[in-house]
Amino acid sequence: MVGPDLINTTMRLSQSAYPPRSHPVVKRIEERALSFQGYDSRNRLEPIQIVQYPIDGHYNAHTDWFPDEEPVRELITRHKGGNRESSFFVYLHANSTGGGTEFPKLSRPAEKFWCDYIECAEEDNPEGSNNVTARTGVTFKPIAGNAIFWRNLHPDGQGHWGTRHAGQPVKSGSKTGLNIWTRQMDIARYKPPTAKSES
Ligand SMILES: O=C(O)CCC(=O)C(=O)O
Numbered sequence: 001m002v003g004p005d006l007i008n009t010t011m012r013l014s015q016s017a018y019p020p021r022s023h024p025v026v027k028r029i030e031e032r033a034l035s036f037q038g039y040d041s042r043n044r045l046e047p048i049q050i051v052q053y054p055i056d057g058h059y060n061a062h063t064d065w066f067p068d069e070e071p072v073r074e075l076i077t078r079h080k081g082g083n084r085e086s087s088f089f090v091y092l093h094a095n096s097t098g099g100g101t102e103f104p105k106l107s108r109p110a111e112k113f114w115c116d117y118i119e120c121a122e123e124d125n126p127e128g129s130n131n132v133t134a135r136t137g138v139t140f141k142p143i144a145g146n147a148i149f150w151r152n153l154h155p156d157g158q159g160h161w162g163t164r165h166a167g168q169p170v171k172s173g174s175k176t177g178l179n180i181w182t183r184q185m186d187i188a189r190y191k192p193p194t195a196k197s198e199s
């Protein structure tokens with residue numbers, strides 16, 4: 001592991017670490033994430049990120065894509081592979097209450113079978129019906145082994161506000177997840193020169 005970094009702000013309370021890309025398990029995960037999308041270049045991927053939340057750990061609503069404006073514009077330059085085209089969030093370990101992944105702008109699908117994967121309140125479950133009452137907002141349940149995949153960008157490359165999401169506070173237990181972000185193009189190995197030069 002490289003890291004971990006402890007990030008503790010009101011926006012986010014979690015720890016992140018980056019497992020080595022040379023590890024065979026990491027390579028296999030990368031291959032699966034790429035082939036799911038029909039890609040083969042590992043350079044499209046950022047190093048995969050493991051995130052662990054303690055009690056009260058959370059990540060407030062955000063988009064994984066970066067706005068094309070200062071001060072984050074430099075995160076979507078060509079040498080960084082452009083913007084984050086897609087995201088996987090994989091639940092590696094989850095025995096928490098709370099800790100769902102909420103997409104407040106999405107419409108909840110009507111079919112009841114989704115309630116195995118997303119939160120559905122009792123009162124939204126009419127008896128005898130295969131459908132649930134329509135609602136805006138989808139919260140995925142943290143279930144180890146499950147993964148959420150979404151595309152962050154419109155076809156023209158603009159960021160999609162419908163992808164705004166949050167990691168809800170963990171109330172008890174703990175939750176560990178994996179972020180796999182695919183960029184719009186290969187991330188070049190090129191690193192821009194630092195301002196410091198030796199004479
Ligand atoms: O913890 C979650 O449920 C989501 C995490 C997330 O959105 C992120 O790390 O970018």
Ligand SMILES: [Fe+2]
Nearest residue numbers: 062063064165
């Ligand atoms: Fe996110």
